[in-house]
Amino acid sequence: MVVEKALLKVDAIDAYYGRSQALFGVSFDVGRREVVAVVGRNGAGKTTTLRAIMGLNPVKSGAISFDSTRIDGMKSHQIARSGISYVPETRDPFSLLTVEENIMLGHRRGSPYDLRRIVEWFPDLAGLLRRRGSELSGGQQQMMVIGRGLAPGPRLLLLDEPSQGLAPVVVKKVGETLAALRGEDLSVVLVEQNIGFALSLADRVVVMENGIVVDRLSSIESQRHPERIERYLGIH
Amino acid sequence: MRSSDHNGTVLAKSIEEPVEISSVGTTARPGPLTANLIRSIGIIGAVSILPLVMPINIATEILIFGIFAMAANLLIGTAGLYSFGQAAFFGTGGYAAGYLLAHGWTSLPLALVVACGSGGLIAAAVGILSIRRLGIYFMMLTFAFNQLVYYIVYSWRSVTGGEDGLAGIRRPVLELPFVGSFSFDDNRSFYALASVLFLATMIVLVRMVNSPFGLVLAASRQNSRRTVSLGYPVPMLQLVAFVIAGAISGVAGALFAMLYRIMPIDSVHWTGSAYVVFMVVIGGQRNMLGPVIGAAVFIWLQGLFSLVWTRWPLLLGVFVIVIMASLPNGLVGFVSKLSSWTVKGRGQRQC
Numbered sequence: 001m002v003v004e005k006a007l008l009k010v011d012a013i014d015a016y017y018g019r020s021q022a023l024f025g026v027s028f029d030v031g032r033r034e035v036v037a038v039v040g041r042n043g044a045g046k047t048t049t050l051r052a053i054m055g056l057n058p059v060k061s062g063a064i065s066f067d068s069t070r071i072d073g074m075k076s077h078q079i080a081r082s083g084i085s086y087v088p089e090t091r092d093p094f095s096l097l098t099v100e101e102n103i104m105l106g107h108r109r110g111s112p113y114d115l116r117r118i119v120e121w122f123p124d125l126a127g128l129l130r131r132r133g134s135e136l137s138g139g140q141q142q143m144m145v146i147g148r149g150l151a152p153g154p155r156l157l158l159l160d161e162p163s164q165g166l167a168p169v170v171v172k173k174v175g176e177t178l179a180a181l182r183g184e185d186l187s188v189v190l191v192e193q194n195i196g197f198a199l200s201l202a203d204r205v206v207v208m209e210n211g212i213v214v215d216r217l218s219s220i221e222s223q224r225h226p227e228r229i230e231r232y233l234g235i236h
Numbered sequence: 237m238r239s240s241d242h243n244g245t246v247l248a249k250s251i252e253e254p255v256e257i258s259s260v261g262t263t264a265r266p267g268p269l270t271a272n273l274i275r276s277i278g279i280i281g282a283v284s285i286l287p288l289v290m291p292i293n294i295a296t297e298i299l300i301f302g303i304f305a306m307a308a309n310l311l312i313g314t315a316g317l318y319s320f321g322q323a324a325f326f327g328t329g330g331y332a333a334g335y336l337l338a339h340g341w342t343s344l345p346l347a348l349v350v351a352c353g354s355g356g357l358i359a360a361a362v363g364i365l366s367i368r369r370l371g372i373y374f375m376m377l378t379f380a381f382n383q384l385v386y387y388i389v390y391s392w393r394s395v396t397g398g399e400d401g402l403a404g405i406r407r408p409v410l411e412l413p414f415v416g417s418f419s420f421d422d423n424r425s426f427y428a429l430a431s432v433l434f435l436a437t438m439i440v441l442v443r444m445v446n447s448p449f450g451l452v453l454a455a456s457r458q459n460s461r462r463t464v465s466l467g468y469p470v471p472m473l474q475l476v477a478f479v480i481a482g483a484i485s486g487v488a489g490a491l492f493a494m495l496y497r498i499m500p501i502d503s504v505h506w507t508g509s510a511y512v513v514f515m516v517v518i519g520g521q522r523n524m525l526g527p528v529i530g531a532a533v534f535i536w537l538q539g540l541f542s543l544v545w546t547r548w549p550l551l552l553g554v555f556v557i558v559i560m561a562s563l564p565n566g567l568v569g570f571v572s573k574l575s576s577w578t579v580k581g582r583g584q585r586q587c
Contacts, residue, residue: 054465080467092462103456107555152467155346 006065007032007187008053008084008156011045012073013062015045015052022048023211025062030156035178037202039195041233045211046191047089050158053189053201054086066156081108085154089161089191091145095134099125102133103147111153118147121177139170146174147230163194171197195229209234276317279438280526283431292423293495294539298532299427300491305515305527306441307484312513313521314445315477316457320361320509321378322485324385327504329355329486331389331396334405334493344380344408344420344429355486356479358385362561367471382506387506388480401500405493411552430491437484442524444480453477514556520566529567 006029015023023045030036038046050058053064055076064072071079080086085106094102103125119126122143128136136144142162149157162178163171171194178188178201192198199205203208205222207215209232222229286295304326311317329351336347366377373439389396396402407426410418420426456463456470464470493499502508511534519530537555541548563570 056461056465075469076461076464077467077469080465080568086465087463088465092459093460094458096458097451097455101451105463148435148466 005032006030007034007067007188009063009065010049010053011063011065013049013052013064014060015048015057016060017048017057021211022057026208026211026213027062028206028213028216030187030189031203032155032187033182033185034203035182035190035201036204036206036207037190037192037198038206039192039198039229039233040208042193043210044208046208047160048211049188049208049234050086050160050191053079053158054084056086068082080152083152083155084158085149085152085156086158087145087149087160087162089164091138091141093133093136093141093145095132097133098130099133099136099144100129102144103151106148106151108152111151113150113153118150121150121180122147124173139166139173142166142170142174143177146177150181155185156189158189160191160193161193162190163197175200193233195226195233199223199226203231247469250319280435284433287424287427290536291414292427294535296348296423296427296430296495297492297533298528299430300495301512301515301530301531301535303434303491304485304488304512305519305531306437306524307481307488308512309524309527310441310444310453310477311480311486311518312516313523313526314450314457315453315474317367317474317478318375318513319378319481320375320506320513321380321382321385322481323504323506323508324362324382325355325359325482325485326489326492326508327385327389328358328489330489330493330499330503331402332486333490333563334402334499335395337406337408337494338402338404342406342409344410347408347494348433348487351486351490352483353486354410355377355489356483359479359482359485360475361481363475367475367478375401379506379509382504382509386501386504386506389501396501397499399501401498401502402493403498405495405497405499407494412571426495430495433487433491437487437523438528441484444534449473449476516566518556518559518566520563520568520570522569522572524567524570526566531569 008030010026010028011226012025013023014021014025020179022049026045026049028036038049039208040046042121043071048057054057055071055074062072063070064099066082066084069082071082074082094105097105098116104115106112124140125143125147128140133141133144146159146162149159162174166174175197181188188201190201199219199222202221205217206213207229208216214232215228217225217228240553261323283299286298304322308319308322311319332354333347333351341347362381366374366381368379390398392398407420409420412418418425420429421429452463452468452473456468456474460470489503492503515530515534516527517530518533519528520526537552538548541551545551559566565573
């Protein structure tokens with residue numbers, strides 16, 4: 001499935017860890033204001049794909065374009081400045097900085113998202129702004145780093161396993177916030193193992209296995225034929 | 237949005253006034269205005285009293301090494317760059333300004349600009365080649381460059397005086413239009429000059445640490461790759477910090493050369509780089525006051541131990557080990573911990 005005027009275009013990329021190939025000709029597109037979920041088992045290459053987009057894993061062949069500009073080969077900070085935010089699986093809060101500093105570290109002039117806006121999305125952070133990043137629970141940290149990812153006012157948000165390790169009630173809250181972001185001029189690539197969570201938010205689903213894209217489904221297809229996804233995840 | 241606790245009040249304020257990155261550091265970090273005012277008055281008071289309680293040259297030396305240690309703390313405490321080559325920049329500034337002052341150029345602004353520029357220039361050269369190396373490799377590279385500078389100074393006898401040091405340095409003169417010229421030959425006027433430069437350096441560095449630039453350096457200290465992926469060119473910003481620290485170290489070196497009217501070769505030796513790290517560790521890295529306290533204690537102990545025993549470096553070494561083992565946040569960290577215990581104790585008694 002090719003999206004008209006894709007915001008992000010990943011075109012047949014190969015990526016390696018040392019001499020070991022992790023991605024084999026991975027291709028997919030993300031349209032404007034679209035949420036694309038990338039699902040697959042551990043080791044399928046989901047995180048590597050996000051890292052490759054972000055310039056953290058070098059791409060040996062293929063191309064990545066963002067808003068019609070080639071970004072593969074650009075430095076990570078240049079990619080971030082072009083309008084892509086990455087929220088890693090490991091969260092990586094700056095533990096010695098306050099919550100406010102953590103969030104505003106991502107902020108850039110001209111961003112539509114100031115501290116007030118971010119706290120409106122994550123009201124749980126309201127009373128915690130002066131606490132250190134290390135003093136938060138896992139769910140609060142996740143909200144903080146998503147807030148940090150939104151602070152620059154990105155056009156594309158790369159979210160890596162935002163539900164990992166969180167209690168169901170917190171996952172629900174994070175999901176509600178991400179759903180609320182649908183009204184914004186924001187596209188999302190959501191890497192998830194929690195299929196229910198991913199399908200509740202995604203417009204399209206890309207299924208990966210062993211570094212290869214093995215299936216692509218629309219939101220309707222994924223809901224009508226969940227077995228197409230489940231067989232790659234070993235659920236059946 | 238309301239909250240009953242203190243954090244909530246702070247938040248309510250921040251929500252009413254949307255915070256931009258340009259103001260984050262300044263809103264989030266320093267304490268209330270009155271606390272800052274008290275702290276500032278305390279520092280100015282201490283600088284004024286210092287020459288009354290000890291020989292004026294020792295007091296001046298404390299201020300000079302305070303400047304040097306604050307510059308080192310911008311790297312160590314804020315950016316997490318453990319440089320073991322800061323003496324190279326201190327020495328370069330001292331020799332460059334000293335050379336001018338020994339050869340008839342006695343203008344204070346000229347001497348300071350040359351010291352600042354030469355320290356910064358050598359720091360830029362060293363930084364470009366070493367800033368991308370991490371941990372022990374960065375330390376070893378800065379150490380190796382320090383030794384390189386030392387051997388250049390040692391060998392370039394015609395300019396530096398080699399092993400004997402650069403002698404014949406004169407104190408500078410400050411020419412002010414319509415006012416006249418100020419000479420710093422008198423030790424008290426030279427102390428006043430050192431005080432002004434010390435306070436100016438402290439203001440500049442405190443503002444820098446609390447600015448968005450300082451915030452990014454602090455973040456990169458914790459996780460450099462994550463800071464890069466937030467859109468910051470971390471190695472470039474670290475290089476800027478390294479050059480600033482080098483330039484300020486150069487000014488400290490120039491003041492040292494002016495103070496004793498000689499620039500000894502020891503000032504550029506790697507032990508000088510180790511000593512400034514000790515000063516930062518003894519005082520504490522949390523704020524810019526720590527390194528100054530560290531410098532004062534270090535210089536005072538150096539004098540005290542040298543009177544007690546000829547093998548005084550051994551005693552100094554033991555002291556540094558004890559501090560590092562028992563007070564990981566240095567003397568300033570210990571004092572703030574002590575005061576928080578006292579406040580807690582009072583609170584419990586009141587309950």
